Amino acid sequence: MSTITKPQIQQLQTICSGKFRNREERLEAISEMMGVEVNSITELNRLQADELIYFFNTGKTLDHSSWALFDKYNTQHKTVLSLCHQLGWVQEANPHFVDLQRLGGWLKSDRSPVKLPLKEMNRTELSKIIFALQNILKSNYK
Structure with missing residues (x-):
């Protein structure tokens, strides 16, 4: 970055x-x-x-949720959402839904291997995101 x-x-x-x-x-x-x-x-x-x-x-924080918008028909996007649920990146008010603000903020951060909105990523870039989220999940359970 x-x-x-x-x-x-x-x-x-x-x-x-x-x-x-x-x-x-x-x-x-x-x-x-x-x-x-x-x-x-x-x-x-x-x-x-x-x-x-x-x-x-x-006095307002930036809205990162647009970076986390996903395609419900894309299996890699579904995998990303599943990993977010497993990580606990969910909305406080409604834990059935992923916190798009948090996911979008992570996608924009230096911790993300690909700095693009989810919908603009190709298959290879999405694979890198999935791999990174899986590693975060693994490190949480060590």
């Missing part, structure tokens, strides 16, 4: 300087929002930076 750009760094630092008292407080808040420890804004990638800028400017 591409690294954060200088204009993004400047924009984040400008936004954050008005919201946080110091660097430590800013990095702690960003780490909490991103779900990983961030020791410097330069560790972020472009997508993460865009999401933070959007959040700080609007």
Whole structure:
């Protein structure tokens, strides 16, 4: 994934300087929002930076669910959904349905081997996604 750009760094630092008292407080808040420890804004990638800028400017998180839209007739998509259920990536309010926001966020993240929306992936790319999700599932049961 591409690294954060200088204009993004400047924009984040400008936004954050008005919201946080110091660097430590800013990095702690960003780490909490991103779900990983961030020791410097330069560790972020472009997508993460865009999401933070959007959040700080609007107060809303980006909707990742469009990346997780699936074709109910595609067997590989069904396999992805099954793996999400097994991982517990389901909606809190309705556990019968996969949390598309979480799946879409994972597809956009550095942890995903293919950074494309589910519907835009070919068979080979979907196989990589399935393999990665299976490995996550295996690691959860070790």
